[in-house]
Amino acid sequence: MGLSVARRSYRACEGRAIRKVRDFRIRYNVAVPKDTGATRRASATALVALACGLALASIAFGSWIARARRDARLNILIVTIDTLRADHVGSYGYAAAQTPALDALAARGVRFAQAATSAPLTLPAHASLMTGTFPGAHRVRDNGGFYLGEEQETLAEVVRARGYRTGGFVAAFVLDRRWGIAQGFERFFDDFDLGKYRMDVGLDAVQRPGSEVVAKAIEWLDQDRTRPFFAWVHLYEPHAPYDPPASIRERFPPTMIGAYDAEIATADLQLRRLLDHLAGDGRLDRTVVVVLGDHGESLGEHGEEQHGFFVYDATVRIPLIVAGPTLPSRIVTDQVRIVDVMPTVLEVLGIDVPKAVQGSSLLPLVRGERLNLVALSETWYPRHHYGWSELTAIREGRYHFIAAPTRELYDTETDPGETRNVAEVNPGRTDIQAQALQELVARTASTSAPAAPRAVDPDVEQRLRALGYVGSSISPRALETRRRGDPKDKIALYNLMKQAALDSVEGRLDEGIAKVRRALAADPEIVEAYLMLGNMNAKAKRPKESLEAYQKALALDPDNQTAAFSLALAYKTDGKNDAAEAGFERVLALNPRDSKARYQLTDIWMRRGEFERAEAALKRAVADNVERPAFLTKLGECYIEMKRYDEAERSLLDALKDKADQPMAHYDLGLVRDARGQTDAAAREYEAEIARSPDAYRAHFNLGKILMVSGRAADAVRHFDEAVRANPDFGSGYLYLAKARLDAGDLIGAEAAATTGMARHPDAEVVPLGHYVLADVYSRLGRANDAAREAAAGEREEARAKLASARRNTSAQR
Numbered sequence: 001m002g003l004s005v006a007r008r009s010y011r012a013c014e015g016r017a018i019r020k021v022r023d024f025r026i027r028y029n030v031a032v033p034k035d036t037g038a039t040r041r042a043s044a045t046a047l048v049a050l051a052c053g054l055a056l057a058s059i060a061f062g063s064w065i066a067r068a069r070r071d072a073r074l075n076i077l078i079v080t081i082d083t084l085r086a087d088h089v090g091s092y093g094y095a096a097a098q099t100p101a102l103d104a105l106a107a108r109g110v111r112f113a114q115a116a117t118s119a120p121l122t123l124p125a126h127a128s129l130m131t132g133t134f135p136g137a138h139r140v141r142d143n144g145g146f147y148l149g150e151e152q153e154t155l156a157e158v159v160r161a162r163g164y165r166t167g168g169f170v171a172a173f174v175l176d177r178r179w180g181i182a183q184g185f186e187r188f189f190d191d192f193d194l195g196k197y198r199m200d201v202g203l204d205a206v207q208r209p210g211s212e213v214v215a216k217a218i219e220w221l222d223q224d225r226t227r228p229f230f231a232w233v234h235l236y237e238p239h240a241p242y243d244p245p246a247s248i249r250e251r252f253p254p255t256m257i258g259a260y261d262a263e264i265a266t267a268d269l270q271l272r273r274l275l276d277h278l279a280g281d282g283r284l285d286r287t288v289v290v291v292l293g294d295h296g297e298s299l300g301e302h303g304e305e306q307h308g309f310f311v312y313d314a315t316v317r318i319p320l321i322v323a324g325p326t327l328p329s330r331i332v333t334d335q336v337r338i339v340d341v342m343p344t345v346l347e348v349l350g351i352d353v354p355k356a357v358q359g360s361s362l363l364p365l366v367r368g369e370r371l372n373l374v375a376l377s378e379t380w381y382p383r384h385h386y387g388w389s390e391l392t393a394i395r396e397g398r399y400h401f402i403a404a405p406t407r408e409l410y411d412t413e414t415d416p417g418e419t420r421n422v423a424e425v426n427p428g429r430t431d432i433q434a435q436a437l438q439e440l441v442a443r444t445a446s447t448s449a450p451a452a453p454r455a456v457d458p459d460v461e462q463r464l465r466a467l468g469y470v471g472s473s474i475s476p477r478a479l480e481t482r483r484r485g486d487p488k489d490k491i492a493l494y495n496l497m498k499q500a501a502l503d504s505v506e507g508r509l510d511e512g513i514a515k516v517r518r519a520l521a522a523d524p525e526i527v528e529a530y531l532m533l534g535n536m537n538a539k540a541k542r543p544k545e546s547l548e549a550y551q552k553a554l555a556l557d558p559d560n561q562t563a564a565f566s567l568a569l570a571y572k573t574d575g576k577n578d579a580a581e582a583g584f585e586r587v588l589a590l591n592p593r594d595s596k597a598r599y600q601l602t603d604i605w606m607r608r609g610e611f612e613r614a615e616a617a618l619k620r621a622v623a624d625n626v627e628r629p630a631f632l633t634k635l636g637e638c639y640i641e642m643k644r645y646d647e648a649e650r651s652l653l654d655a656l657k658d659k660a661d662q663p664m665a666h667y668d669l670g671l672v673r674d675a676r677g678q679t680d681a682a683a684r685e686y687e688a689e690i691a692r693s694p695d696a697y698r699a700h701f702n703l704g705k706i707l708m709v710s711g712r713a714a715d716a717v718r719h720f721d722e723a724v725r726a727n728p729d730f731g732s733g734y735l736y737l738a739k740a741r742l743d744a745g746d747l748i749g750a751e752a753a754a755t756t757g758m759a760r761h762p763d764a765e766v767v768p769l770g771h772y773v774l775a776d777v778y779s780r781l782g783r784a785n786d787a788a789r790e791a792a793a794g795e796r797e798e799a800r801a802k803l804a805s806a807r808r809n810t811s812a813q814r
Contacts, residue, residue, distance in 0.1 A: 075287040083238040085296030098265040101272035109323020116375035120315035125294040132342035132357035136445035148180030156184025165229040171236035173206035210235040210270040237267040288324030303491040389484040394437040401433035405486040543574040629659035697726035713743040731762030768798040
């Protein structure tokens with residue numbers, strides 16, 4: 001406020017105060033003190049201050065929202081606690097809870113007793129939170145393979161445009177920036193290294209502890225105290241698997257629910273740590289805090305262990321608490337939604353709400369008014385993954401209606417556990433709810449054309465396929481309008497397949513395969529089951545069974561890109577490159593932007609020696625900016641094969657510039673340095689690759705060869721050991737390990753490694769080495785006949801390898 005405006009405001013208040021004082025004296029016959037100058041000035045000043053204070057006090061409660069609108073410098077902190085169901089929080093009536101931070105926040109702020117999420121899945125729910133729109137509008141309907149489009153305007157973008165610092169800090173890969181959820185954040189902490197996780201671990205298992213997330217958030221909050229901030233902190237602790245610290249776990253019963261509650265208590269501790277830090281320097285007094293769950297957890301109710309499959313209250317009812325300097329302590333029992341958070345925050349800040357927002361500000365409810373909001377929730381998980389029906393639900397007052405092949409209606413006032421479906425006995429109410437749901441879905445759906453398919457990182461796509469998950473696009477078959485199975489009738493099959501996936505992750509492949517076959521015997525049209533069967537057989541190194549499973553998936557759904565890609569990859573793994581090439585070309589016919597198929601095709605061409613063809617395709621991919629670091633690396637490998645080392649170096653350095661931890665880039669640079677005779681520089685590149693990925697067996701192998709030549713046999717043994725540990729089928733690695741052990745004087749170890757390597761199909765040009773090592777070992781052990789036999793075998797294999805090499809050179813010259 002400018003000085004002149006402040007003076008005018010004070011004078012206006014002074015004038016009103018003098019009139020009030022005069023009226024007060026006349027009405028109550030108050031004596032007027034002697035009119036001396038000093039007395040008059042002191043009395044006037046005191047009375048003006050008193051009257052202004054009384055006037056402000058008289059309207060204090062009614063003006064709290066007006067002050068909030070004027071104060072555009074309040075901070076905003078949103079904390080989302082993943083998988084937190086409302087009825088497992090102390091302030092929501094759960095006696096077993098240990099949630100003092102949540103409960104204290106609820107006691108001083110507004111607790112919304114009936115809040116609903118838009119979807120029982122992390123990414124869709126957070127997309128609704130950040131845009132204030134339902135999934136039909138933002139079109140994010142699953143984790144992985146769906147993206148929040150750039151055309152969506154997020155809360156972070158809105159407040160950042162008003163001068164706010166914006167920071168997001170997430171604990172799970174399903175909220176990684178690649179899915180579009182980071183829009184508007186100046187600082188976004190995700191930094192997930194997929195290389196640290198097994199490839200068959202699902203995306204939702206890639207996570208970090210809340211303590212690490214909060215530490216990063218606090219670090220960012222302390223970097224600048226001069227500007228207001230909007231911080232979003234995501235905690236993943238209540239999400240399965242439930243593995244709380246032992247010191248907290250021991251405070252709860254040794255049951256699944258006890259473990260879940262202990263995870264909630266762990267998240268609560270991190271919330272308290274964050275709030276205490278802001279309170280320590282006084283910033284909490286100027287911060288509006290919003291804490292909510294993104295969705296709940298079934299915990300066995302309705303047959304579902306976790307979430308995503310159903311839309312009952314166990315997974316769609318969430319806690320929502322809002323507290324801050326301008327908000328009263330209150331419990332609101334009216335229905336509210338996750339989409340209402342964004343407009344509420346913006347109204348508190350006095351910022352206009354974007355027109356696209358479908359939620360409503362909840363401040364009228366805080367003032368005691370009514371809004372009559374209707375909650376809309378959905379899950380397309382059963383349809384996308386298994387071909388069964390999607391579920392859509394509406395919550396209006398006491399009634400919860402679920403649109404399914406067999407309709408469901410629950411009176412949550414008399415049946416909070418939703419165990420009695422009254423749709424048949426109350427058809428009139430059911431019809432009303434069904435019509436209301438249909439109209440709400442139509443009103444909130446996007447009218448714009450769907451966005452073009454977007455590529456998924458190759459390593460992410462592999463994880464999406466690992467457990468039979470949907471890939472980078474949804475098959476047209478999943479979008480067909482036709483009669484589909486009711487999820488509540490399929491829950492046993494769903495659980496069976498979840499158990500099979502767990503078997504696969506934990507290495508019980510035969511048990512997992514048996515469970516998937518049982519599911520297919522009950523429902524032979526589950527495309528994802530065939531994909532799981534193919535993936536598990538591939539892990540079990542049963543190429544024939546793997547190919548058959550993928551073929552059956554494609555027979556059911558000829559346009560399924562994931563099935564087409566998986567079949568092509570299986571052919572390639574089995575050495576059938578012509579069939580693989582046809583398969584990858586089929587994938588590109590379905591989706592010309594599919595980066596995985598383009599990548600695999602170039603790899604096939606390079607294996608055939610068609611380097612010019614591969615180079616042209618790789619250059620096009622780089623120009624299209626599709627997974628640029630991966631294609632730059634592959635282009636560098638192509639140049640290495642063509643012995644164009646300067647171009648290879650430029651391409652690989654560009655890849656690392658775009659992505660500092662690009663897989664294989666340092667390894668390939670090591671090959672370039674090796675080819676130039678720069679041994680020390682090559683060793684440094686291999687070490688860099690190993691630092692990025694400790695299981696990079698080829699980097700270990702090449703570094704071991706350098707160390708062996710330089711006479712460091714013990715160090716060479718260590719790296720060759722790591723190479724065969726990371727890849728137990730690496731026959732050539734075993735033979736070099738045998739040579740290094742021989743150089744180190746370990747005859748028994750050398751014999752064992754050479755014998756193992758010879759049995760594991762080493763490269764033809766390395767086979768002679770195995771025979772010569774064995775000949776040397778046997779000679780030193782005094783076994784002359786065995787030594788002579790191995791030496792002769794080595795000479796034969798060496799001659800054969802030279803002949804094969806000469807033929808290849810002749811063919812290449814032609």
